[in-house]
Amino acid sequence: MDVDEDALEYHEQEPAGKLEIATTKPTNTQRDLSLAYSPGVAAPCRRIAENENEAYQYTAKGNLVGVVSNGSAVLGLGDIGAQASKPVMEGKGVLFKRFADIDVFDVELDESDIDAFVRCVAAMEPTFGGINLEDIAAPECFEIETRLREKMDIPVFHDDQHGTAIISGAALLNAVEITGKTLDDLRIVFSGAGAAAVSCAKFYVSLGVPHENIVMSDIDGILSEERAQAGDLNPHAEPFARGVEGGELASAMEDADVFVGLSVGGVVSQDMVRSMADDPIVFAMANPDPEIGYVEAKNAREDTVIMATGRSDYPNMVNNVLGFPFLFRGALDTRATEINEEMKVAAAEALADLAKKDVPDQVRDAYGDQPLQFGPEYIIPKPLDPRVLFEIAPAVAEAAMDSGVARTEVDLEEYRESLEARLGKSREMMRIVLNKAQTEPKRVALGDGEDEKMIRAAAQMEEQGIADPVLIGDERQVEATTIDLGLDFDPEVVDPEDGGHDGYADRLYDLRKRKGVTRREATELVQHDPDYFGSVMVEQGDADVFLTGLAHHYPSALRPPLEVVGTAPDTDYVAGVYMLTFKNRVIFCADATVNLDPSADELAEITRHVAALARRFDVEPRAALLSYSDFGSVQTAGSAKPREAVSILHDDPTVEFQVDGEMQADTAVVDGILDDTYGFSELDGPANCLVFPNLEAGNIVYKLLQRLGGADAVGPILVGMDDPVHILQRGDDVKDIVNLASVAIVEAQEN
Incomplete structure (x- = not known):
């Protein structure tokens, strides 16, 4: 592959370059333009002329x-x-x-x-x-x-100086913890005495490394007082000149705890690494070729070598993108006058802490086979980890406020939530539900409890304070996996095969004895099928919520909850709903997983369910029953069903939400079509709850919107059950499990 040719082609594609300016306000009408420019623009100009700080509000x-x-x-x-x-x-x-x-x-x-x-x-x-x-x-x-x-x-920030300092500083904090060393005893040797090296050395002192424990070397050898007196040193590096004999890098590295390379490739040998103290820390950050290769450094000794480089093809890449975007985010949002040392230290400490947390599946998938669990091969987060934004920026903002350089105060909890919303509408919507779940945590039973994802999801539920999770599975296997994952988590485990659950077998037999299930079969189902065990557990009130399906096909995982838990009172049908979030819009799609060809009565009931679900997300429902017909434009049996369902809903005095149909999909979601052509519609805006005429249409559309329309999907959310039960899709990641648990917990709070 010719990288140069690919890069040139990448940059010259129309439009040339990588940036453009986009408008953030409507510019579709004459009125829009008069507000954006003349004469309307004079109003904010006058305000800013009176008070320059209002530029932050109006520009x-x-x-x-x-x-x-x-x-x-x-x-x-x-x-x-x-x-x-x-x-x-x-x-x-x-x-x-x-x-x-x-x-x-x-x-x-x-x-x-x-x-x-x-x-x-x-x-x-x-x-x-x-x-x-x-x-x-x-x-x-x-x-x-x-x-x-x-x-x-x-704020004025030279990233070449401070970015590497902050990121490598975070790596240093964690490397010291892993090796059992302490900052105040570290002996650190630098190769390189340029801007990045000097800034790193100063920053390590801010973190707690004694100034006198740092030795710096450049192309002419160790920086000594003799060289400083001779005027041989960059004045900014002079503070790190030592009162020692001049010498080479090799002599400086003897018995050193840490090597920091910010120079050129190939200047460090395996013998030099062998001369270092026990469990050495080697940050060889020259690009593209490090001072010593990753494999060479690791193979130089038999004890632990914690190695970081500036390369993406090895673990522990020191990448400035982990720093400057989030430093500026926190600084801008507090209108800080500068980025000071306190803010930089806060960023490094927050990065170090984040590396100790369980890594999201989307990050694991992005980095393939690289180990992503806190330890020698993972001491700093990956740049593609979305949590860096809402972990680092709040720490920086807090430091700005505490150190007195912030010109505006922010509520840190609200600020964190606003940062999550920047990552997408789905995070904003899920934050609403997570906040509700935290007000009254519930007991959540998790089928497939031995699965790594379920264990990690349980740990996150407990950490976020939304649930008391119960893993259904073999206790020894769950414990072993938890240890392997390095989770600080002592899960509650219930093992169906331990023989102590005769009451569950009795209840299952009582429920299904006239449906062909014998007492012996009931015992076997409870002991060997976690879906039946969890369903009875919820039905008996020993858990508030049950999640399953991670390792099973959806229909087979749905059957036990339907047989045991059943539908809610005055409810005949359940349905599967996906919440799809776009940049500035959220829609709920039903039914996408359960009912093949629903009748008009079923469509009406599904609509009630999806409207109630929307309100759990603080969305006021506007429901549209979809068809290939607009309000009677086509008279067929297919278009008659949604039309009849709308009549049922309009005749029901308990329905307190907007609903209309039958209508085509674009009619439902495009405001102008409803206003201009169908002004009689009951909807006063685009629909946010879309009810499809059959399962085939619902499943096809939600997947197209997700894959081609760029929507984030949360679901399937099972609605209409007597107790909160949700069936995961095979292959769902930890985030999906936690999201569905949150929805179910809020549902349990309302029951």
Whole structure:
């Protein structure tokens, strides 16, 4: 594969480059344009002229960062100039937007003079909420950042200096914990004395490493006081000159606990790693070739070598994208005047803590076979872990407020929830349900309790305070898997085969004795089929919720709950509902999993169920019964069913939600069609509850919307049961299990 050719093709595809400007307000009418520009724009201008801080309220300043460079030290390309640096700066903008929803203007300044560069950037303060300096050569970068921080009242952050420091600092905290070392006893050796190395060394001191325990080496050897006195050192590196004899990197590494490489590839040998102290920590971060290869370092010794690099093809990649988007997110949202040391330390500590938590399945899937469990091969989170945003940014925001640089206060719990919402509408909707679940946790029985995903889901339910989970399965196997997963979790386990559940067998026999089940068969079903065991458990009130189906086909997993728990009073039918979330819309689709060809009565009952479900998510239901016909435009048996179901619902005085049909799908979801053509409709806006005429249509449409329409799907949510029971889809991940449990817990609270 020719990476260069692929990259050139990637960048030149229309539109060229990687960024564009998009409008965030309607611009469809003359009125829209008059508000966006003349004459309406004068009103916010006057407000800002009276109070400059109102720019944060009336403009995009509060979510806009300037990525600024002169191209004097670009990646591994060196001084290639401002124009040639533009693809990199655009790329930085992509990362800001992708990981923290921050907008960026990239600014390439053809200016090498420090005074002129500082004047140019400082003059742009009215435009931006923060400045990210990028790829500026040392030692000029130190002075530029220092002077801009003094001049500007918004955060100024040179990522090449501080980004690596923060991420490697998080890795250091966890490596020290794993090896049993302590920060105040560490001996650290640096290879490299440039901007990143000096910033890392200073940051490690902020974390608790004694300044005198750090030795720094460059291409000419160890930084010594003798070299400093001779004027041989970068003045910013001089504080790390040691009162020792000059020497080479190899001598400095003898008995060192930590090696930090920010220099060039291949300067460290296996013998040098062997000379280090027990269980050495090796951060070889030169790119693209580290100071010593991952395999070579690991094979150099028989004890534990904790290894980190700057490469994505090995564990523990020190990647700046884990830092700068979330630092700026927290800084922007508190309108901080700067990004200070307290905020950087908070980011590193939060990253270190996140690495100790169970990793979501979507992250595991993205990284294939790499080990993603806290330990020597996983000491920092992965960049694609969505939790980094709502773990790091709140820590940064809190530090900004505590250290006095925030100009606005945020409620940290509400702030965390708003950050989750930035990751998608589904997270926003599920947060509503999770919050409700936390108010009154319930006892949740989990079939397939020996499955790794079920165990991890149970641990998350307990950690989030939404449930008291009960795993149905072999206790020894559950315990062994829990230990293997490294979970700090002591689950409650119920084993159907331990012979102590005769009461459940009696109850199952009583329920099914006239349906062909003998007493002996009832005992066997309870002992050997967790779906029957869990169903009886819920029916008897020993659990409030039952989830199953992870390892079974949906119909076979649904049968035991239907036979044992049955439908709710005054309910004849159950249905499967998917909640589909788009960027600015949520819809509930029913029935997608249960009823093959529902009658008009069934469609009416399914509609009642889906409307009640929508209200659990604080969505006021507007239900549309779908067809290929619009309000009688086609007269067939197929279009008559939804039409009759709507009549049943309109005649029912207990129905207190908007419902109409039959109607085509676009009529239901496009506001203009209802208003312009069918003004008589009972719906006062686009439908959010779509009821399909049969299972085939419902299943096809929800999958198309999910795969081609970019919708996130939560479900299937089983509605109409007498007790909260949900059937998982085979292959569902831990997030799906926890989400369905939350929905079921809220349902149990209402029962």
